[in-house]
Amino acid sequence: MDWARIGAPIIPDLNWQFFDQPVIGSETFKITNTWSIRPYYKMKAYLGQFWANSEEVSGVRRIYPIKDTKQIITLEIPEEFKDEGLILRYIGVKLARPLPSTASYDWRIELEVFQPMLFS
Numbered sequence: 031m032d033w034a035r036i037g038a039p040i041i042p043d044l045n046w047q048f049f050d051q052p053v054i055g056s057e058t059f060k061i062t063n064t065w066s067i068r069p070y071y072k073m074k075a076y077l078g079q080f081w082a083n084s085e086e087v088s089g090v091r092r093i094y095p096i097k098d099t100k101q102i103i104t105l106e107i108p109e110e111f112k113d114e115g116l117i118l119r120y121i122g123v124k125l126a127r128p129l130p131s132t133a134s135y136d137w138r139i140e141l142e143v144f145q146p147m148l149f150s
Contacts, residue, residue: 033143040138044124064140076090080119
């Protein structure tokens with residue numbers, strides 16, 4: 031399987047942060063979580079997709095800091111968008127809730143997109 035990183039890992043906060051590169055067409059992603067300080071036990075984040083020229087998010091998925099396990103998720107492109115050729119989007123991440131002031135963390139989320147090999 032061929033996977034491609036779509037930017038530098040992100041430390042999520044309460045604002046949407048976007049991975050550096052847009053995704054075109056693919057709907058399958060791999061999430062890798064890393065940290066050196068154990069994350070706050072109630073921590074979760076949202077992963078969503080943002081379409082060109084839009085501030086609206088779709089396909090939001092909850093993700094949790096799971097170490098030593100790569101998570102495969104699907105962020106589907108709505109059929110109506112595919113029909114119109116709207117297949118370019120940015121993927122963003124943000125914390126789901128504020129953390130206590132005592133919570134210390136360095137949770138990094140890396141995202142890769144699946145790029146199937148095409149045979150000639």
